[in-house]
Amino acid sequence: MAKVTMVEAITLAMAYELEHDPAVVVLGEDVGVNGGVFRATAGLQQRFGKERVMDTPLAEALIAGMSIGMAAQGMKPVAEIQFSGFIYPTVDQMINHAGRLRTRTRGRLHVPMVLRAPSGGGIHAPEHHSESNEALFAHMPGIRTLMPSSPARAYGLLLAAIRDPDPVVFLEPTRLYRLNKQEVEDNGEALPLDTCFVLREGEDVTLVSWGAMLHETLQVAAKLAEEGVGCEVIDLASVSPIDFETILESVKKTGRLAIIHEAPKNCGVGAEIAATVAEKALYSLKAPIERVTGYDIPMPLFKLEHDYMPSVERVIQGIRKVLEA
Amino acid sequence: MKTVASFKIQYSQYLDAEGKLTQNKLPRFAENRDELLKMYRMMSFVRVFDTKAVALQRTGQLGTYASCLGHEATHVGIGAAMQPEDAFFPMYREYGAQFWRGVKPHEVLLFWGGDERGSNFSGPQHDFAWAVPIATQCHHAAGAAMAFKLRKEKRAAVSVIGDGGTSQGDFYESLNAAGAWRLPAVFVVSNNMWAISVPLSAQTACETLAQKAIAAGIEGVQVDGNDIIAVRDIMEYSLDKARSGKGPTLVEALTYRISDHTTADDASRYRNKEEVEEAKRREPLIRIRKYLTDIGAWDQKKEDKLLAECAEQVDTEVKLYKDAGKPPLESMFDHMFANLPEGLIAQREAAAEEGRQHG
Structure with a gap:
């Protein structure tokens, strides 16, 4: 079993599906010979050819819209959006078509596509490269939104996303792409969808992130x-739909809940979790x-990005409020 | 300075507004009277259907409806040129093409009658449903064309947008990509001169919409969209070209929206009567009927019989629409996902219970 980074695990998952399912194609800006700006598609075009791993013209709405057209005709496109702030032109296609097509045609057409995009800050990137926009997609009916937190989770969830017959937005935290390595067996085993993962058990407080x-x-x-202090740490993983069963079970045990996310607080996914609890x-x-989150401001440029993102200290402060109340 | 590239836009017409041939040599299909009669019958049927649909809306029996009055040659011509295995990506005014492909008139009524079952239609199962967000379907056509190309299938994708749609980025993006990849796609612009209340002159400075193909590096052609022979001919040419790997075409079909934009619109607020009257003189049914009469293929007796048949057929479809009733409440949830998540199962049950108690 090899130790790989998250970005390598993502490449492995796409390679596995390209190898085993002829309907799978990878498309996006610079995903071909360049292997993607974050190297997530490194080597895929060399291995699977230009018809399976396609460089697209520079147009994000096209990438999403073409993926819908391909998916509805029996392909399984895995599309990459280059940077998180470039994802917004896809919103029209995702909300008006990807999320609606199955239901508006009463199941006649469906959209087995994955829209992959980097997400979040912390890597000293230029403007519009560090946004956390998962709440936007979580609000769209008919679309699943996933965020992996480790190489193994990225591998298993991406396989599940590609195999799922419905559209999935797969948001990859850039800060984790190369943060550490983990043993990931390239065995094609997918993780379950619509479920969160308990990373650490504890009796005193539930932390959802x-x-x-x-x-x-x-x-x-x-x-x-x-x-x-015993913290029960839950990896939400499936931002939409949310596995409330696991969260509620944990909160019933600990009686205390803190939610930690990088995205702005207002109407963030944390609000949905807090409301349901x-x-x-x-x-x-x-x-x-308690919600420990980013502020309701545009993502600052990188000199201040670490002041925007919840630090270890801010998270501890938030949890102490819950513990001491 | 020197000229480094130059372009031209061709215009095609076989039948003028008076029903006179403007070219000596007809396309092969047009030499066959039965082919022309088949298209004329469909155009007449669509006209009768359209009139009935507007009447249903006016009497509170249908929701907002988009009339296709005056566009019949454009969409029947598209439908007649396409093969069943090609894929169609309509906007919401191309009933003739859809009927030709097997969509049932009562399914169109179901859609405008507020019922999703209308989009689970009897036409080719790979055809897309109506695209209301303007020009978004151009991308879907490009994607479908890419799927056909990758699988080496001899099929083409056809999208239709209006003149207003050519101002959208989606239109330019898909044209450009289709050119770059030589996709088997045909992008039709049904130019009816009005995008709700905005005339073409306010939409663009272009002399033609067909020339928008030039920037995408693909062929753009303009056709008299009220001439069924010219439309079918240019569509057959574009589709053959697409299926044989020679790339996409942009077809601008010149027509006129004789009706309001939809039944929720009142076009008398923004355009003058004279313009509409002049358009009625040039509308597509008159000229083909005249031509068919001139060559001895049609007469008043046949016309009366046809209209009676159309009316009867439309009545049958209207009955099917009216008898469809309300879809089951749970069906709102049933097609959200192949595997319905827990939260939606709970909402489905709650909605069903609410329906039982208060529905």
């Missing part, structure tokens, strides 16, 4: 463990729910 923020969240959990488990709560 996803994507890159799990890096800080796990550090905090380890730190608090030294003080004798309030609806379904209010009487299990011993303290008000």
Whole structure:
């Protein structure tokens, strides 16, 4: 079993599906000979040819819209959007068509496509390269939105996304692309969709996070463990739909909940989690729910990006509020 | 300075507004009276259907409806030129092409009657449903064309947008990509001179919309969209070209929206009567009927019989539409995903319960 980075795990998953399913094609800007600006498609065109791994003209709405057209005719396109801030031209296609086609044709047509995009900040990138926009896609009916938090999760979830007969937005935290390596067996085994993963069990407080923020969240959990505080850490993984069963079960056990995400707070995915926990488990709560999030401002340029993103200190501060209430 | 590239746009017409041939040599299909009669019958049927649909809306029996009055030659010509295995990506005014391909008139009524079952139609299962967001379907056609090309299938994708649609980025993007990849696609612009209340002159400075193909590096042609012979001929040419790997074509079909934009619109607010009256003189049914009469293939008796048949057929379809009733409440959820997530299962049950109690 090889140790790989998250970006390598993503490449492995695409290669596996290209190898095993002739309907799978990879498309996007610079995904061909260049292997993608983050190298997620490195070597794929050389291995599978220009018809399976296609450089597209520079037009994101086209990438999404063509993927819908291809998918509805029996292909399984895996499309890459180059940077997170470039994803917005796809919104029309995703919300008006990808998410609607199955339901508006009563199942006659469906859209087995994956829209992959880098997500989040922390890598000193230029403007419009560091946004966290998962809430935007989570609000779109008919689309699944996933965010992996480790190489193994990226591999298994991307396989599941490609094989799923419906559209999936797959947001890859750039900060985790090369942060660390993990043993990932390239065995083609997908992870389940619509489910979250308990990364660490604990009795005192439930911490729900996803994507890159799990890096800080796990550090905090380890730190608090030294003080004798047991944190249950849940990797949301499926931003939409949310696996509330696992979250509610945990909150009923701990009675305390903190949600940590990098995206802005206002109408963020944390709000949905907090609201549902309030609806379904209010009487299990011993303290008000705390959200530790990015601010409701445009993602700052990189000199201030770390002041925008919730730090270990801010996360600890948030959890202490929950613990001490 | 010197000229480094130059371009021209060709215009095609066989039948003028008076029903006189403007070219000596007809396309092969047009030498066959039965082929012409088949298209004329469909154009007449669409006219009767369209009139009925507007009447249904006016009497509260249909939701907002987009009339195709005056466009019949364009979409029947498209439908007649396409093969069943080609894929069609319409906007919402191409009923003639859809009927030709097997979509049932009551399915069109279901769609405008607020019922998704209309888009699960009887036509080719790979054809897209109506695209309401303007020009978004150009990308779907490009994607389908890419799928056909990759699988080495001799099929083509055909999209239709209006003149207003040519101002959209989606239109330019898909044309450009189709050119870069030589995709088997035909992009039709049904230029009816009005995008709701905005006339073509306010939409663009271009003399033709066909010339928008030039920037994409593909062929652009203009055709008299009220001339069924010219439309079918140019579509057959473009489709043959696409299927034989010679790349995409942009077809601008010149027609006129004699009706309001939809039944929710009142075009008398923004355009004058004279213009519409002049357009009625040039509309597509008169000229082909005249031509068929001149060559001895048609007469008043046949016309009366045809209209009676169309009316009867439309009545049957209207009955099917009216008898369809309301779709089951749960069907709102049933086709969201192949595998319905837990949260939606719960919402489905709650909605069904609510429906049982208060529906």
